[in-house]
Amino acid sequence: MELIRDKDIDPAPLADKRVAILGYGNQGRAQALNLKDSGIDVVVGLRGASGSSIEAQAAGLEVELLETATATADVIMFLAPDEILGDLYTEVEPHIRKGAALGFSHGLAIHFGFIRPRADLDVYLVAPKGPGTALRSLYQAGKGMVALWAVAQDASGNARDIALAYGRAIGCARAGLIASSFEEEAVADLFNENAVVWGGVPELLRAGFETLVDAGISPEVAYLECVGELKLIADLIEARGIAGMREVISNTAELGAVLGGPAIIDDAIREKMAGVLKTVRSGEFAKTLRSEAENGYPKLDAARQAARSQPIEQVYQKLRKLTGD
Ligand SMILES: NC(=O)c1ccc[n+]([C@@H]2O[C@H](COP(=O)([O-])OP(=O)(O)OC[C@H]3O[C@@H](n4cnc5c(N)ncnc54)[C@H](OP(=O)(O)O)[C@@H]3O)[C@@H](O)[C@H]2O)c1
Structure with a gap:
């Protein structure tokens, strides 16, 4: 390169x-x-x-x-x-x-x-x-x-x-x-948005939060654990890469990560990612984006409304008020 x-x-x-x-x-x-x-x-x-x-x-x-x-x-x-x-x-x-x-x-x-x-x-x-x-x-x-x-x-x-x-x-x-190339940039960018940083990560955070809350952990603690640490790992990966990030966390966190991570992101998830990549490459996603605009953004409006009413959002608002941020 x-x-x-x-x-x-x-x-x-x-x-x-x-x-x-x-x-x-x-x-x-x-x-x-x-x-x-x-x-x-x-x-x-x-x-x-x-x-x-x-x-x-x-x-x-x-x-x-x-x-x-x-x-x-x-x-x-x-x-x-x-x-x-x-x-x-x-x-x-x-x-x-x-x-x-x-x-x-x-x-x-x-x-x-x-x-x-x-x-x-x-x-x-x-x-x-x-x-x-x-x-x-x-x-x-x-x-x-x-x-x-x-x-x-x-x-x-x-x-x-x-x-x-x-x-x-x-x-x-x-x-x-x-x-x-226009193709490479478009496909990689859309794939990331759909499946990884913008699509995958928030859903992973929410799934983790809901799993803990369903198991009786208080919503505030579940939020702080599952969502609150995101910036820490993002900063560490940016500064040191993934291997470098692992070297500066505790052995406990590192062992949890190396055992738990691949168990969650397994072959089934990779297959789903390949499916998302297919919808991006084929132009199906681009077609849906066009039709959203033509129809007045019904999917985006509904998703924005739903996101605001989710329990994880209410906990975020409550913590924000408590901590005065
Ligand atoms: N967002 C990012 O950080 C980012 C990063 C990398 C690449 N890109 C790319 O950069 C491009 C711009 O993205 P963006 O996020 O900057 O866009 P954006 O913020 O949504 O663009 C808003 C601007 O577009 C104008 N606009 C909206 N509809 C229009 C229409 N029908 N006719 C004429 N002007 C219209 C708005 O006009 P008014 O002022 O009149 O409302 C406003 O000035 C996209 O190709 C995107 O993929 C974005």
Whole structure:
């Protein structure tokens, strides 16, 4: 794996270009501000009724309507929710200059065909591996966040150079840019979200909490044990890796982990993970995501409501009040 850093990248391909950031949410805000601080000519494109407009202007950014921002830019970065990017592209396509570059921070919309870009356009990916808040704070601290990069369409012959210069301008090349593809980034990211950190871990925590409570342990103690220690292990794994984390916990915790972990995450679970990967690869998940947006997010609304009323959430609220956090 090759890690491309600042010193390996020529910033010139972006130097005389104007970049439109479509969307001022988690990534849009961070990337627009990092670009501005890197001396790039940046304009934020928003819907007419956008509440983000005042915030972006207050941060010193130029703000225009989507079509105006698009029409004046050489590079257009799509940073609105993935499920609406197909509609957003359709809306702005007539305004995209011939030979412009389109940028993405997730491979989904291109890989799963939400967008079929015009043949005259470059299409690249710079996908920071973390939230926009951290992308911004790392940049401000003189550091960077690792990102994956890729090119899906190279009409100009310069798409690679534009992608790398973009990754440099948002600060990611301070940490390193890793070559990938739209497919690999989309599949790995969606798999993780479905099955591992965002899908698997919260369900594991909840299952552990409920098992203890059902066995007569007080909900507060069950919460502190099963959920409260998550940050400890996350920090240790980040700082030392999995083997290093094991070396600094007690022998008791380590033996429990090496006996209990594989007994829980067994072949049956791995088979289920392979099943989830299949639904991601086949595009079934992407289709469901699209239909959620088209139907007004019924699954997400129901899940959010259910999550709020679960016993584990009530214990969290109670502990928060007690500890004054
Ligand atoms: N969240 C992350 O940390 C993260 C990490 C890595 C990659 N990514 C990728 O980055 C991209 C952006 O994700 P995000 O989480 O930053 O998005 P987000 O915060 O949900 O984006 C919100 C922004 O999108 C605008 N928007 C929403 N619907 C729109 C529409 N129909 N037309 C035009 N603009 C619309 C909103 O406009 P208003 O201001 O008008 O509401 C707002 O400015 C995605 O491809 C995502 O996969 C995200």
